[in-house]
Amino acid sequence: MKSKIASNREVKRGYFRMEFEFSGDAEPGQFVMLKVAEHNDPLLRRPMSIAGIENGVMSVIFKAVGRGTALPAEKRSGDYIDVIGPFGSIFSPPQTGTVLLVGGGIGVAPLLFWTRRNPSRMAAAFIGGASENDILCSDGFSEVHIATENGSLGRKGLVTAPLVDHPAYRDKTGYLLACGPTGMLKAIDQLAAKDGLRGELSLEERMGCGFGVCLGCVCDTTGGRKRMCVEGPVFKTGEVLWRI
Amino acid sequence: MKSKIASNREVKRGYFRMEFEFSGDAEPGQFVMLKVAEHNDPLLRRPMSIAGIENGVMSVIFKAVGRGTALPAEKRSGDYIDVIGPFGSIFSPPQTGTVLLVGGGIGVAPLLFWTRRNPSRMAAAFIGGASENDILCSDGFSEVHIATENGSLGRKGLVTAPLVDHPAYRDKTGYLLACGPTGMLKAIDQLAAKDGLRGELSLEERMGCGFGVCLGCVCDTTGGRKRMCVEGPVFKTGEVLWRI
Amino acid sequence: MADLRVRIGALELKNPILSASGTFGYGLEFSRMMDIGKIGAFCTKGLSLKPRSGNQMPRICETPSGMINSIGLENVGIDAFETEKLPAIRQTGATVIANFFGDTEADYVQVARRLAAMEGVHALEMNVSCPNVDKGGIEFGGDPVFLEKLTAMIKKVAGVKPLIVKLSPNVADIRPFAAAVENGGGDAISAINTLKGMSIDVKTRRPKIKRVFGGLSGPAIKPVALKMVYECVKTVKIPVIGIGGIATLDDALEFLIAGATAVQVGTMNFVEPSICQRLAEELNAFCERENIIRVTDLIGTLRQD
């Protein structure tokens, strides 16, 4: 589906927030597949978490890292981008209690969407990144704790440090919603197991199609082999059998 | 060489005139090779006749017909385009006498360049195309005769009709410089032979490299097999052994 | 409306645009995004006697104008296919070509016999690019003598349902393999399966595919596919179904002009899920515009004057 781009701004060095027209709805945790070239190279679409959808305008946040994100980064308002979706499973925390949102780098995108959809929920956000430049959209959360690896913003170190200090973590009432690099997710999964918290993790994997037919994105879980794009990207803590 | 685009305007429906920074000089008849994709598809550069170069700004005129011209058509001022060249042989009419410039469609580009470089030469231009929309830059010539196949501008029919009526053609003193579709060039070559005129033709062929190494652009001439990109694209009338 | 019907053995297809095995799931995944009854047919993910969980991850990676996959023939198995997928597929009115494979000759025969008996399976497509466990891992499709024998065995159990044999491009010369299928009684040939390829992640210095080698598909392979399909067409009289890198109507037309009776679209289903339906519509528009009354009048019209 060709979608008209409303805006595409470089929000931090190398990070872009793109807004485009989108008819239909989506739920927090889901993603869309963006076509990133006019011709055949790069060939495959790239999955992008939905960072929000309001009044027929969807937003995504992406980092220009490689071949597939170079072209989207050059798009301007008025240009078109080909988008299909939404695809994938959704965040579904219990109706009550504090939600602990943990985002690494561009992993904040689905958390931002969830927060917008649930403005009155008690929630605390923990945003981590390599440096100040990698902390995105932290102003989108009411309670926010920041950690950077080089200490250039917030606490120095990993995002798990402020997380485990939070009262709702310490008293085990908090429910985790986490999205970010695989290493971070695995660490959180192990912490949650050790400390007896529950929650959900949004995983990343190379995707060929995004809608369940190429079988290129499987991951092993306690419930058997699952497709990250259909049964995921959101899995419960304790469900994923970590490959690495 | 990445060149900054000064402007890119759709001068007629589907026809673009692009101007970009270019250091170095070039001669009328020569061409440059434009890179038309960021990645590998379309892979090969496309040859474009130089339509002018002044104060470090080069211009080309192109028709958006296929895969290779779609991307250049989308470029805007401030964007970059990768250009190498100039390549190829040049127009070299004798110092005196009337020059008869014959251009079909985007074939006017090198004729325009020649005219700008030789403003005081006695010259008449004959511009042809399918319809009014395909007549480009006719205001760049002081004496100009237009023919369109559907009669929507100028004389109805082929450009060769006004050409053979011109006094300098009839008295055989005119020297031909022609650029356009192969069919037109072949017709002019045959006319020139029949009527005893001399001149030069700028040919088109698929090009792999543009600078003589792929051997993908050869054509047979009275002087043997020649590379269109090095010994051409400009050949003398009577020199080309027409393939089709 | 041009007449787009083509025949593969006893089966008449609405039009010659099919979707390729392994790129269209069991069809149902697509019914939300297109009308799968509007295309000539779809080929199921390759089916085996027992369900398979396939290879370790990572299984896919992107390459210039292409991709490599090493899914390892993960599938639900013929039992689940029959009970869980087929009833829903029948509802859609789609024409179904069941792609299948085995580890042994006996496997192949058993799977083919079962599929041939299933209502709603309209034709069989035999994938012979799999290692033969009985013969120490040599591919079933790697030896023309053996391929002819296997084809004949399967033809016997396929009954009235057309048997399509899908050829591997990883051979020096595809023509003897095409001839083997014809001689073995196969109703049609489909070609090509993926080319063997490899890719390395230079950051980790590891193969991008866990199993090191995988199958290359997508627009990158189209010229190789077209050449092999043309060679098959020149070798046999049975229909040839062209596969490999089809992304546009022009690509499909290239195969038809070269003599393919139909085409299959593979990898591009991932990029544009409704591509097969679009190409079928565009093919109709093309035929109308060019005054081609029957699409069969287009097939094999390559000019070489």
Added chain:
Amino acid sequence: MADLRVRIGALELKNPILSASGTFGYGLEFSRMMDIGKIGAFCTKGLSLKPRSGNQMPRICETPSGMINSIGLENVGIDAFETEKLPAIRQTGATVIANFFGDTEADYVQVARRLAAMEGVHALEMNVSCPNVDKGGIEFGGDPVFLEKLTAMIKKVAGVKPLIVKLSPNVADIRPFAAAVENGGGDAISAINTLKGMSIDVKTRRPKIKRVFGGLSGPAIKPVALKMVYECVKTVKIPVIGIGGIATLDDALEFLIAGATAVQVGTMNFVEPSICQRLAEELNAFCERENIIRVTDLIGTLRQD
């Protein structure tokens, strides 16, 4: 500055970035656009005993991330190469690998003997993807037994100059061919030459290449090339030079990590004439950044844990 030197037989190359035959002319065409003395070596257009005018037009066409060529081995012949090209090439300080071929065995021997005697030719690269006129057009490189014999014959006349044998990818299994070169005494293998492909102009319904089939090259074929190079590396002890679709430093690194001693850049010379020089510079910067003191420490470091 990292130590980028690699050895091919008795020849030491400044660095492992070479340019491939048929894509670099006789080197001189490039000296206006880059310093051809800065790259490891360049391979000349394939040379034959007599000059050749090559195939009819059209000879090239573009494909997704690739191109097809059917130049037909047009070249100036060894005499003109020696008298008209070589003196000027020697001035540039470039390392020259003379690519050559013949129609018959006797041709091959004669051309190799002449090239081996030329000052300024540093190594020979034998192209065996050409039809053998004596054997009814079967490719010289199509039969391992014959390839071993041919290699041994040429090695005898090549003297001290390294003999590189360039393999065709249009085989079912490249390993026996690699072994044949090693057994025949070849100093190195280069792989791959182009894949056979075809393309049709749907407007005219004619093949886009006059000779119908041509050779596919460019980024599209990189995964196939890498897989075959890796197989060669695993089969022989002599150096393997990786060729096929190299467009970026990462591409070159993939081949080196897979075990190639050097690489050749082909088609991309057309798109970026100074690419080989750039890649050589980038390779140096990469090694410095990664603390790789000798590029040979990078070669064959594929991890599979």
